[in-house]
């Protein structure tokens with residue numbers, strides 16, 4: 001079955017008693033016991049809630065995992081995964097990582113004896129060179145933020161399997177609709193569901209999908225122990241979003257391809273990063289492993305003065321953080337999302353004072369181009 005069909009089916013099987021097509025929102029903290037030592041399967045909503053479970057089951061099917069887990073945010077999901085490690089363990093991590101993930105690793109979990117090496121995970125040899133006897137995992141973003149570097153998951157998976165390392169892939173930018181990390185050899189996929197999965201800029205949520213049932217049991221133990229679970233209302237919103245993932249991403253990608261091509265030929269644009277462009281370094285690999293190029297574009301304007309002009313003059317495209325929703329958003333990574341990345345690293349990566357990041361929405365593509373065009377005019 002095509003994944004867009006599978007996505008629409010999410011939750012449909014749930015309420016066999018009434019046949020409700022939309023999963024009910026079980027807004028309850030606790031569940032009555034039918035008898036002493038008996039349970040309906042639900043006791044307390046931190047440990048399990050039917051609405052959250054329905055999202056988790058649906059997501060496990062979409063990403064071909066043994067189980068999935070829903071968290072109160074993408075960061076909560078990533079923090080929960082770090083509980084798999086212990087003091088002294090070392091992780092090799094994507095260097096142009098989402099700023100919040102970098103902060104969590106370097107400013108929080110480093111206090112508990114975890115160490116992290118930042119490398120270009122699109123370069124398998126660089127990852128190999130960073131491994132130490134204490135390395136326990138590789139944490140890579142499938143498509144990075146904001147420069148859209150692409151990780152070779154099959155090659156990383158071979159490297160990790162040989163050394164018994166976990167391969168964790170943050171697949172927020174592509175979603176299972178375009179790429180399924182577990183099918184390509186990853187052990188765990190993690191998502192900020194606040195982005196494409198929920199898809200409407202209205203919910204904060206995180207999801208983890210685990211391939212192996214035994215490892216999933218450990219993740220579940222930590223989810224319940226730390227308790228950063230997603231509430232029933234937000235679980236319902238994420239499911240509602242996932243149902244339209246396919247149509248949204250089809251339209252967003254179509255718009256993104258048009259806009260990237262147009263930007264490339266605009267005299268006030270110095271550089272365009274979009275994996276669908278043939279000169280993008282990851283173009284061939286993305287084509288091999290992903291059903292599409294996604295809908296995120298980064299571009300450099302010719303002068304720093306143009307940054308503020310574009311951010312303030314765009315009318316349809318909102319100047320706001322976040323990405324992946326139906327509304328197009330534009331942001332300035334150096335200040336808005338990547339301020340926690342050390343300056344030297346930002347400079348080396350190309351996150352500079354002319355770089356803008358555009359999350360392309362589902363509006364009409366020519367309206368978006370018209371909006372950018374008038375914003376770029378002095």
Ligand SMILES: *Cc1c(COP(=O)(O)O)cnc(C)c1O
Nearest residue numbers: 073074075098170172192194205
């Ligand atoms: C937004 C984001 C996160 C963090 O998710 P939240 O839902 O904001 O906590 C993690 N990774 C990537 C790639 C993101 O874009």
